[in-house]
Amino acid sequence: MTLLDPASRSARGLATEAEATGRTAHEPTTLFEESWRDFVFAEVWTRPGLPRRARFLVAMASAAICGLEDRQLDDFVRGALTSNELSLAELREAALHLAVYSGWGNGGRLDRAVTRVAAELGLPPADVPPIRSEPWDPEERIQQGHDEFAKVMTFPPGPPATPYLLGINNFVFGEMWRRRGLDEPSRRWITLVGVCESGADIPIKSHIHAAMASGNCKPDEMLEFCLQYGTHAGWPKASRMQMVVLEMIRKVQEGLPWHG
Amino acid sequence: MTLLDPASRSARGLATEAEATGRTAHEPTTLFEESWRDFVFAEVWTRPGLPRRARFLVAMASAAICGLEDRQLDDFVRGALTSNELSLAELREAALHLAVYSGWGNGGRLDRAVTRVAAELGLPPADVPPIRSEPWDPEERIQQGHDEFAKVMTFPPGPPATPYLLGINNFVFGEMWRRRGLDEPSRRWITLVGVCESGADIPIKSHIHAAMASGNCKPDEMLEFCLQYGTHAGWPKASRMQMVVLEMIRKVQEGLPWHG
């Protein structure tokens, strides 16, 4: 039997915190801060099973939604940039993606954090293509949105018969998901945080299924995601997530649709 | 086939942003800000189907719940006041209404924004009647709450047999909904944002049904609301909303109750 010791756990936590925040980690002065070091950083962020890049995306999306103080959101942005897990251009795409899945208010919080940290680090502006630079045919945009939806969700959408569905078709899939500046797996982790936070049954089920059915996210990564997400959003929200992840792992393995 | 062009879309977005915020709109410097101009303001706020007044109420309620920075909530309050879509007295009522449907913390955020913007614009204090100015009979208050509930929800309440139900009866319906300083349709939009954000099935269904069964909100307005709400709260929350709106449009048309 090997005993684990508190000093090693704390040292590992401080080292991981420094990596995750891109700054010197502080010795805790309260019980809460101790748990941040000894559980969240020492025991969660150090686990295998989910790439560090994904952990940063989950952390940033959750922190923006949770309305944390600027400096805390800045910490994760700085950590992602200084560890080269995400580029400035990718973070700009991430802020837009978060806006779609949790509202423009939360997306703006992340975007402004990226602006603050880019200034702090003296980074030059990112080269990010505009949403549209050429005139477009509205019919073609609708068709592009339809095709992108089918690819991302792994099933075709119904007709855009309501204002909400037209917005999904035109902008969410017809413009945003088609952008190439952020890879699909990264977009999935932001999407998953957004749908979890909504607590809405159909988006939760369909997006968890699609994340795996598309091949973007592996079952073990999804299970590891539930733990990482739990530290940001609390165990009750992560509990709902894990129930659906377990259900959808089975359905994807059996080739069933999310509502099957 | 008519092509649409990016420059026209952007110009329309900037003009709409100026109206919605009561200040000069800024040229975007990031992708996120570009989407705010080219999608949210150019393509959503300009749509017919939902009065601008309703869009302001949805925007303010959502921004308060989302915990946005003061200046962003202030923008919508300023826009509503300078475009004469809502008066200062109506905004005071709106803050109280929001407190009931999303908690006093969020109501206070809106109330303080109203105070800040009123000072900025040099407005005199609004003439708002107190909650009670005369002595009252507790039994009569219970009866008044009962009657107001029946009118607003379009079905009679059960007996106020628990502390929570007594609070609903006494204050929510017996005092707040009976106030005449804000019209019923306006109260509906705030209520709908509050119930959506809660994710609670029964309030969502019963209030969406009552908004239409009362004649306060039309089916097409409700569908347009889902898109506007989606920009503030994200597509997953708006998805849940739209599912129930479609279900309740049918029920109201067939004369069925919400739980029918």
Added chain:
Amino acid sequence: MTLLDPASRSARGLATEAEATGRTAHEPTTLFEESWRDFVFAEVWTRPGLPRRARFLVAMASAAICGLEDRQLDDFVRGALTSNELSLAELREAALHLAVYSGWGNGGRLDRAVTRVAAELGLPPADVPPIRSEPWDPEERIQQGHDEFAKVMTFPPGPPATPYLLGINNFVFGEMWRRRGLDEPSRRWITLVGVCESGADIPIKSHIHAAMASGNCKPDEMLEFCLQYGTHAGWPKASRMQMVVLEMIRKVQEGLPWHG
């Protein structure tokens, strides 16, 4: 018939606000502030049926989750300390507990409020034991988490077969719930606010059931909690809570499990 009069209600509200915030209460200048005095403080906080200590825990947990301004969260912390309803050491435990049930971001908000108010009041640092001071056997920690879960939830957990469940076992029950610096009933109120806010069905049902089945919380206290919670989170969220409370009161009385 006894008439109630507005002046008495307002005076009672101001006196209660002073107790709840540990500072002089201000005369309201807006309708919203009037409702805070005349309904929330005069008619809710003064009710019997839920100890003042529990109301403070609900208020602080809700205010942290709601992302209120620092000074508002500070108010409840100051009120709890100056009225001796909660000690500084208990508040440190409460912040950690809140982190687990609503995410480390929200827990940190409460912890920093406690730090600010402790400095304001000139309190010496609390004597709070560390999470671990001695080396530990990982197998023994898993067993301890298992046993603590069974005691707190009143039913045994399944095996810790996923990262999320391992985190629940190791830290949530294996370390946090086993701490003796905050009593179980107090932990229940924080837990209940966390699960309510999540909107997640299984945590809501299982924790409401366990709060009563354990003997920690009485049915009448749970019903009173729904009203107090409603003022912080809005009536829709409290509505969901009360539905489940009523269901679980019956199940606990009949000796049935939460999912029975």
